[in-house]
Amino acid sequence: MTRYIGAPGHWRDWVTHFPALARLEPAARDELLDNSFEVRLAAGEIGYREGDACNNFILRIDGWSRIQRLSANGREVLLYRVGPGDSCVLTTSCLLGVSRYPAASTAETDLREVAIAGATFRRLLNTSDVFRQFVFEHYGRLLSDMIALLDELKFRRLDARLADLLLARTDGGSPVEDTQSRIATDLGSTREPVGRILKQWERKGWITLARGRLEVVDRDALTALAADQG
């Protein structure tokens, strides 16, 4: 972690990436800016691991990371992703509950983010309505999302979830550049069942398969299947 040492005027601009923070009370805004520093991570690097202690509140300026949970038996779920304008809500949770990270974070692209020391974070929560609102809105949304994810992972069929994933990843009609194994991990499943479903869909002409790559041919078929199975 490197304290940002560019031109101060420019540095303070990062707040503009967070519209909700634009309305910060002047004192709170100063406290935030004076006690924050920039962090950069390269794609592939690990932000934190399960069990790590958490010292800083994090605001993502640029880039995407994945937050995933590694289960005891080696399996893995993608819990959610953090992108520009987000805060890393697990960090909030740890700072609030004084606990350790219950999941791990990996950079999927190069990252640029702002870190705020735990003490500053807590002070701001005490003193600033706007900051508190900002933090809890994110937290509340993620909590809802986690409950929805639980529901989805536990009760929805794999083919429906896979269909949704493919549709989401091919929004512009572009192919999915990913291995079946990584797709399976994103779904909290494993390679074989995912591979079998994909193979079936290829036989039906809904998709085309290649090594590390996949193209959706019949979006309607997938949409129908996803809707059918809840």
Add this chain to the structure above:
Amino acid sequence: MTRYIGAPGHWRDWVTHFPALARLEPAARDELLDNSFEVRLAAGEIGYREGDACNNFILRIDGWSRIQRLSANGREVLLYRVGPGDSCVLTTSCLLGVSRYPAASTAETDLREVAIAGATFRRLLNTSDVFRQFVFEHYGRLLSDMIALLDELKFRRLDARLADLLLARTDGGSPVEDTQSRIATDLGSTREPVGRILKQWERKGWITLARGRLEVVDRDALTALAADQG
């Protein structure tokens, strides 16, 4: 909801059920007591439903309720229970994030609780360090708990989870007075697989089964199984 109209001196006693609130600043304490009212629910009644808006912060004095998520296909997960001395953390989440309940609450026993209007809640968060601390500590833990639950429900074997449940419910050696169907629901599973496992265990002499009731004979066997399967 009925505003409490008993002897004021007696009413204010409820705070003693929440040790963390005993150290409240005098002004905050008065504000809390002057703006709270008692709510009673009978066993079986519904506290709130999914999608409901949330207006009051809730502190449970007495009784137990279950917070559960109803899935699209009619299945159900028990997310957590709220008991004496707890606050209903989903309520906190909704109040803080101004969102709607992502799950439902049902009284398992008769309930007695204290409700605090949203406006008062927010005012206390601004003014009282002790209150804020109380709320945040409960709240920070919830997200961690949900992630742990996700992990457990998705990746841990049913027999191991069932063993844990039985052990937890027979801590004092007392029998479990519950139907297999309700036990299954608590585990996020269904009657048949749970029934099959229980039947096996009965044949092995680990438990005895009766209608709506079950007794653990060999705690060690269950403990070993739960440990074995993660």
Add this chain to the structure above:
DNA sequence: GGCTGAATGTGACTTAGTCGCAGATCGCGC
């Protein structure tokens, strides 16, 4: 071209959940 490692394909097997129905048991009114 041939090697190597990663990605994919496949079948047999286990665990979990679904469906349909049969049988057992309890409470309750008569």
Add this chain to the structure above:
DNA sequence: GCGCGATCTGCGACTAAGTCACATTCAGCC
């Protein structure tokens, strides 16, 4: 005590999903 309906439990066949053990294919590289 008897009959009745509701609830609880048992069971078998079937589907969905995940595990395990391999075989096969492919891309990139010397």
